[in-house]
Amino acid sequence: MSRLRGSVTIDDVARHVGVAKGTVSRVLNNYTDISDETRKRILKAVKDLGYQPSATARNLKRGRQDTLGIIIPVGHGNGADPFLSEFIDGIARALDELDLDLLVTTAHSREHMIESLERLIARRKVDGFIVTRTEVNDPRIAYLQERNFPFVAHGRTANPSGYAWYDIDNEAAFAEGVRHIYSLGHERIGLVGGTLELNFARQRREGYRQGLKDLGVKHDPDLETIQTVSEKGGILGAEELLALDQPPTALLCATDALAIGAVQYCRKIGLKAGADVTVIGYDGLPVGEYLDPPLTTFSQSAQEAGGRVARMLTDILDGKSPTSLQELSKADLIRRASDGAPAKTPAALATALRERLKDQPYSGNKGE
Amino acid sequence: MSRLRGSVTIDDVARHVGVAKGTVSRVLNNYTDISDETRKRILKAVKDLGYQPSATARNLKRGRQDTLGIIIPVGHGNGADPFLSEFIDGIARALDELDLDLLVTTAHSREHMIESLERLIARRKVDGFIVTRTEVNDPRIAYLQERNFPFVAHGRTANPSGYAWYDIDNEAAFAEGVRHIYSLGHERIGLVGGTLELNFARQRREGYRQGLKDLGVKHDPDLETIQTVSEKGGILGAEELLALDQPPTALLCATDALAIGAVQYCRKIGLKAGADVTVIGYDGLPVGEYLDPPLTTFSQSAQEAGGRVARMLTDILDGKSPTSLQELSKADLIRRASDGAPAKTPAALATALRERLKDQPYSGNKGE
DNA sequence: CGGAGCACCAAAACCGATTTTGTTGACTTA
DNA sequence: TAAGTCAACAAAATCGGTTTTGGTGCTCCG
Known part of the structure; x- marks a missing residue:
């Protein structure tokens, strides 16, 4: 039949x-x-x-595709960003209700991203885009603005006017993070930041600095390190900061991936996160709950964000002005167990570390 | 301009x-x-x-969309399956080269999945589907076969003939897992399996049983538990098996998520995975490397699988016979640090456990 | 009682491509 | 030299919808 x-x-x-x-x-x-x-x-x-x-025939006449696009950045073989997959999940759920579909493409470089945007626009496969992981000066946003093509950004850029975005108040979150850590008794607080092209990384660093300033704690540039946003980066960042003469007793990390790496490094050199060193992440990844110790982090519900962004984009497609769609949300601190009162003073921590590192100098992250 | x-x-x-x-x-x-x-x-x-x-106009005339579809199952708010996001990454990369796009939809129930299939087919938005996480009797596959709509399955069903699939030799992997654990000196090996609707879960259990048989170890049904495939399930499964009078000294888990939960439970009751109890997972999730201990697991490169499946589907669209496209791949054991020789006999383990549980009965997975 | 107004629907144009069919002039070939 | 062949393109049909334009018959109204 x-x-x-x-x-x-x-x-x-x-x-x-x-x-x-x-x-x-x-x-x-x-x-x-x-x-x-x-x-x-x-x-x-x-x-x-x-x-x-037939969607095709209808679209041809209507000039709409009922499809949104997202281009996800991927590294070279180092796997998908867990944050993004939650985010996509949120988008897809929202679109399901709106009877729209989501076209997913990956891009391995900045140029490739623009190419993909061009292709999808020229062939008219999507009605609008969702841009994630915004950079301070984001070429994608510049391109889409110039072409006047509908889009919503998850995250802002250096000049966040003239387009629709949904973002978390990164500054506020990290200022709160600093306040929280300080209230636990820490005086030397380190920042394992992400590369500064990423707008959120810059903002979180700003929040970190502001938080210190509010508390009247002198800002020590040595306590800041910038790393690529990955577990590997977290290892490197922790290694660098803990090797200081006056090491931090707490590490505020720009993402959960960084925090996971930092915790791993601590473990490696015989330090227990949550007891010896406080480590706090950001993203609220589900897996954080199952780490040892469970990771204290900031949650921004990637899923919710995805849904919100999708709805904003459909609003734009329905004629709403992008400039009226700018939303700042708040991240919540989820206390699990990787934070706590400092067990040692920075000086004591330093001597203890020197002892340990003599015995077992760290060498990569392979099993023994 | x-x-x-x-x-x-x-x-x-x-x-x-x-x-x-x-x-x-x-x-x-x-x-x-x-x-x-x-x-x-x-x-x-x-x-x-x-x-x-214009892709739309071309498609209307040609009757092709140059778009593939995937419907990913999602639970209720418990986040995306990390395996699937890697898988999608692999698909997208392959499609990029083939100049095709990927339409992603989520579904929260079996019925919803069929609905989504129907919708996308009826509206002619995709040329073919990729079906993941196959069930023993998978309604999606039945539907697509009946409609004679092109698709490739990642994983098989009870009757894996008549359609294209790519799968891992789950039996072989788990038989090897048992062999490996046995060679470490374990005699009582537990299985934390996944719900048996999932074909891979059934196959892995089969492999577990076969492995025991090959070694001449008597199969003890008490050592098998079936759980939903999640960290939570892993906690429950470990709890159940370790509470036995003669508990297993090793736990073979059907997925990494289960293994992560199992490790967490062990930790909770004062047991160290890799030393006191051997825990082995399956999926090769990147995050496993950063757990404590780093998780021993089977890798099946979700990314590679995604690419392979995508190419198989395009082959079908180019006219190849689905039946000629059935590929069985091998999973590799990645030894990290959650496995090792048994520290205690089952009996000794049991008494130790009874001691510990008296002091701190386990109660959920919240922080203290 | 002639024309305006309306309800209801047929017919045709259109969206932007691909594909089929037709046409023209040059060039063979018997 | 008339008929056939072929290269090279124009013109039209087509895909499956949406939207515009055009009737038709009936009612209403001055």
Whole structure:
């Protein structure tokens, strides 16, 4: 009965009922100038024949695709960003309700991203884009703005005006992080930051500095390190900061991935996160709950963010002004167990570390 | 210069050159009955005007979308499956080279999945599907087979004939896992399995049993537990097995998520994975490397699998027979540090456990 | 009673490509 | 030299919808 390619078309329905195909279309699109009787007959035929309009044909005429695009950055083989997969999940859920679809593409470089944008726009495969992991000067946003193509950014740029965005108040979160750590009794607080092209990394560093300033703690540049946003970066960052003469007793990390690496490094050199060193991450990744110790972090519900961003984009497509759609949300501190009062003074920590590192100098992250 | 909606069409190009639009199309599609001179002029105009054909219009005529679909199952708020995000990454990378796109949808129930399939097929938004996490009797596969719609499954079903699939030899892997654990000196080996609707869960259990049989170890049904595939399930599974009078000294887990939960439970009751209890997972999740202890697991490179599956699907769309596309791959044991020789006999372990549990009965997985 | 107004729907145009069919002039070939 | 062949393109049909334009018959109204 259900031959594949010979899908039932609007002509089949029209013929079956004995009306013009335009009439069928009008019924399906809720026009009012159709008699009740005809409407019923058509609706019945639609149901009987199992007719569903072809998205392609409809889109051709309407000039819309009912599809949103997202381009996710990927490194070289180092796996997907766990934050992004949650984010996509959130988007997809929201779109399901709105009856839209999501086109996912990956890009391995900045240039490749722009290429992909161009391609998808030129071929008219999507109506709008969701841009993630914004950079301070983001070429994607510049491109989309110039082309005047609808999009919503998750995260801001250096100049966050003129386009729609959804972001977390990164400054506030990290200022709070500093305050929290300080209240636990820490005086030397380190920052394992992310590369500064990433806007959120810059903002979190700003929040870190502001937090210190608010507390009247002198800012020591040595306590800041910048690393690529990955577990590996976290290892390197922790190693660098803990090797200081006056090491920090707490590490505030720009992302959970960095924090996971930092915790791993601590473990490696015989330090217990949460007891000997406080480590705090950011992202609220589910897996953080199952680490040892469970990771204290900031949650920003990637899923919720995805849903929110998707809805903002559909608002834009419905004609809303992008500038009216700028939303700043708050991140919540989720206390688990990787933070605590400092066990040692920085000086004591330093001598203890020197002892330990003599015995077992750190060498990569392989098992022994 | 670049007005958005007024994208340049094939008519613009034709007019610009002074030929019929059909001629432009023929040039772009490499027909031979065009003079070299005309071809050059048209190509130049295409470049000058920056013309790119509308995917929609092309698809309408051709009946193809150059888009593949994937429907990912999601639970209720418990986050994305990390395995799937890697998998999608692999697919997207492969499709990038093939100049195809990927449409991602989520579904929260079995019915919803079929609905989504129906919708995407009826509206002709995709040319084929990739089906993941196959079940023993998978309604999606049944549906797609019945509709005769192109698809490739990642994983098999009870009757894996008549369609294209890519799978890991789950039996072999788990038999090897048992062999490995046994060679470390363990005699009582537990299985934390996944729900048996999932085909891979069933196969891995089969491999576990076969492995024991090969070694001449008597199969004790008490040593098997079935849990939902999540960290939570891992906690429950470990709790159940370790509470036995004769508890296992090693836990073979159907997925990394289960293993992560199992490790967490061990930690909670004062047991160290890798030393006191051996825990082995399956999936090769990157995060496993940063756990304490780093997780011993089976790798099946989700990324590679994604790429492979995508290419198989395009082969089918190019006319290859699905039945000729069935590929069984091998999983590799990645030894990290969650496995090791048993520290205690099962009996000794049991008494030690009874001691510990008296003091601090386990109660959920919240921080203290 | 003639024309305006309306309800209802048929017919045709259109979206932007691909593909089929037709046409023209030059060149063979018998 | 008339008929046939072929290269090279124009013109039209087509894909499956949406939207615009055009009737038709009926009612209403001055």
